[in-house]
Amino acid sequence: MAKEPIEQLDTLFDRYMDGKISRRNFIKYLGMAGVTAGIVGGPFGGFTRDALAAKSIRFDGWGGVVSKAFREYAFDPFAKETGIKVIDGEFGDMDTYLTRVKASFPPGGEYNLAHLSGVFDYARYIGLGFGVELDESKIPNLKNVMNAMITPYKKISDGKLSAVPYDLGQTGIAYNTKHISKSKAEKLGASLLWDKDLKDKLGSWGDWRTNIWYAALHTGQSPNDIKKMDDIWDALREQRDLIKKYWSSGAELMSLLANEEIYATVAWSGRVAALQDQGHPIGFLAPKNCYSWQECIFVIKGTNLDYAHKLLDFMLSPECSIAVAKGQKYPPSLDPTRIDMPEEVKKLPAFDPTGKLDGYLFADPEYWNSRQLKWSEKWDRVKAGA
Template sequence: MTFKPFTLTLSALALAAMCGAASAEGLTITSWGGAYQKSQQEAYFKPFAAKTGTKITEEEYNGEAARIRAMVESGNTTWDLVDVDSATVQQGCDEGFLTPIDYSKFGGKEAFVKGSTNDCGIPTIIYSTIYAYDGDKLKNGPKTIADLFDTKTFPGKRALQKSPFGNLEFALMADGVPANEVYATLKTKEGVDRAFKKLDTIKKDIVWWEAGAQPPQLLATGEVVMTTAWNGRIFDANKKDGKNFKIVWDGQLLDWDLWAIPKGVKDMDAAYKFIEFAQSPVPQAEQTKYISYGPAKLEAVPKIEPAILKDLPTAPENLKNALANDVQFWGDNKEELLKRFNTWIAQ
C-alpha cells in the first residue's frame, strides 16, 4: 500500500505500523503435500518469495471442497490461494465460494492447454490417465488405444480403474469414435450403450484397481500385461524402481489442477501477483524438473528440456490424440453412470 506525503502524527505512525504488519503476513497457499507440493516449493514458492519479498505460509489438504466452502461462509478466509482439481473448481464456481478470474491479465484462455481453463481458476499442471505395459515382457508392445482392447494380439489381463470415468472414454475411442466426439457420443443413450458393449469384449480379462499405487505393482508382478494408470505413477516406477514400463499416449485422458482464490481473501492484488508469476513460462517449465506433470501454459513447452518433455502429457507428440476431461459432463452424469457401471460389474 502506498501513502501520499503527510504530516506524521502518532495516529499516522500507528497506521503505518499496522500496514507494515499486514504486508508481513504475506500469502497462505494450500496444496496437496508430498512430492507435488515440493515441486511447487522449488518452482514457485521460493523464487516468488525471493523476487517479491512476500512471505509464503504453506498448508496442506486432501482436496476437500467443504473446507474451502466452510471458510468462506464463516467470513474468515485464511487461505489466499488453493491448488484445486478440475471438479472442485467447477463446484466452487457453481456454488460461489471461489472468485472469478480475469483471464485478460494472463494472456487469455487461449494461452493455456485447450479445455483446461475455468472461470474460477488458472490451470497450473496437466496430468493424464494413460495405459502402460512392461517393455521387458512385451518387446513389440501396443501402440494405440484400440490395442488396450485387442486380446488376440495382446492376450492376458488388463487392469482398469474401478470407475466409469476414463473407461467409457477409452472404450469409445477404441471403438473408432474420434476424441473430439467422445463426450457428444456419451450424451446419448446409444453412445453409452456402445461404450459398455466395447467394455464387454474384455470384461473377463479385467483386473480392477482403486489406488494409484496399484497399476505399477500389477505390471511389476506380471499379473496384468497392461494397465491404465496416472502417468506420474508410471514415470516414478521407472525413475525410482528402475522399471522399463512404456506409456501409450494415444487416447490419453487429460486432467488438470488450477490455482483458485477463495472468496473473501484480504489481499487480492498479492494473490494475482503470485498467479501471474506461477503461470508464466519459466517457472512452469522449471516444475517439470521435479515432477512429471506438464505445464498448462502453452508458452512453457519450448522451454522444457527435451529429455524431460518426452515423458510429459503436454509434449506435442503425446497430445496428438489426447482427450480433455469434460468436467461439466461428469458433474451432470456421474451419479447415473456410476450406478450403471457398478451394476455392469456385478452382472
C-alpha cells in the same frame, strides 16, 4: 507442512515403496509422522494452525512427486522471496477434495488454492459458487500461457478467471515392457485393457469418467458423444472380470506397476514418466483420442486475493513453471512458441510444441458434468459386480 495425518502416512509409505528410504528410516519417520499428527490434530492443533495462519496461504494438490515438485520449485522459493508461507495439503482424487471443500465451514472457507484437474472440475467449483474473480493485470505472467488453455475456463465463468491454467497431461495406458511388447500395445490400443491374456494382471483407476472414456474408445465411440451406452456398460462388465485392482491414488498406481502386481493399466502420464525415471520397465501408450486434461490452480472464494495473485504470478514465471514441469513430469501451460522450453520438457508426454493443442481430446465439461450423477452411480454398481 500441514498435511492431513493420513496423507502424511500415505506419502511416507509411497516413498518406502519406491525404495527411497530404508526400513530403519521408515520406522523413524513413522514415529515422527505420528508426533506431527498428534501436534497438528490434537488439542494443540488450533494453536498450531493459528501460528501458521500469519502471512500464509493454503495450497492443495495431488501429493507424491507432484507435491514435491511444487514445494521445492515454487512454494519454498516464493516464501523466501515474499515472506508468505504456502501451507500445502494433498488429495487423492478430485471428488474427495471437493467433498472436503464443501464440508468446510463456511463452505470453501478453510481452503485457498487447489490444483484442479480438467475443465469439468473448474465448472463444478464455479457451479457450486466457490469461484472468485481474478485481476489478470496483477498476474503479468499470464500473458505467456497458451490461449488454447485459457479460453475454456473463460467460457465457463463469463469471460473472467477464477484460476490460471498450469499444466497438461494425459491418462494413457502404462504397460510392463517385460510382459507386453510395444508392437502388441500399439496394435491393440485401448483394447489392450480388455486383453483376456492379461486376466488378473490388469488394473484401472476407480474413477468413473476414465473408465467410461476408455470403454468408449474400446467400443469405437467418441468419448464426448457416446451413442450406445449399453455397449459401454457391457464392455466395463467384461473388463471388470479381467481387473485385479481398481487403484485409488497415484501412490497405489506406482506401487502396483513397480511390484508387478499388474502389467497394464490406465495411468497418468507424469506418474509413468516418474516410474521410467526410477528405471522400471514401464511403457506409455497414448492411444487415439487419449484422455487429455489440463490442470489449473483454482482460487477458492474467501482467499486473500493479494497473496493469491502474487503466488500465481510467481508460479507462472518461466523459471518456476519449467522447474515444476521438470519435477512433476507434466508439460507447463506456457506457450512454447513464446517461451523457450528445455529439451527435458519437450520430451515429456503430452507436450505440444505448437501451443495450440489441436488434436488433443479433452472432456467436454457440460457433457460429463450433466451425466455425473447417473453414470457414477451406475459405474459403482458395474464395478461391484452388478
